[in-house]
Amino acid sequence: MSIHTTTDIKSHVKVYVMVFAALAVLTLVTVGATYLNLSKGEAIFLALSIATVKGSLVTSYFMHLISERAMIRWLLMVTVFFFFVLMFLLTSSLFDQVNVL
Numbered sequence: 001m002s003i004h005t006t007t008d009i010k011s012h013v014k015v016y017v018m019v020f021a022a023l024a025v026l027t028l029v030t031v032g033a034t035y036l037n038l039s040k041g042e043a044i045f046l047a048l049s050i051a052t053v054k055g056s057l058v059t060s061y062f063m064h065l066i067s068e069r070a071m072i073r074w075l076l077m078v079t080v081f082f083f084f085v086l087m088f089l090l091t092s093s094l095f096d097q098v099n100v101l
Contacts, residue, residue: 026050026057029050030047
């Protein structure tokens with residue numbers, strides 16, 4: 001195990017506090033977005049966009065993926081890609097059912 005100096009620890013703590021502050025601000029933005037007069041689709045898109053940014057902050061810094069090797073990053077990107085493919089298939093089948101009625 002490596003020995004960390006107090007300067008290293010303070011810099012890590014500073015990064016964690018900044019990420020926490022960003023997450024808190026994004027949470028307030030999410031709450032503020034509920035008061036906007038948006039359509040259902042726009043509201044969902046905005047909420048998912050904010051959640052994506054928050055999720056990437058959590059996985060990058062608190063789960064330490066920002067310092068991982070390229071293989072783990074590629075696996076994460078492939079997982080996200082297949083998630084969107086599955087969501088697209090689900091949504092397209094839902095629209096097919098709506099058009100039939």
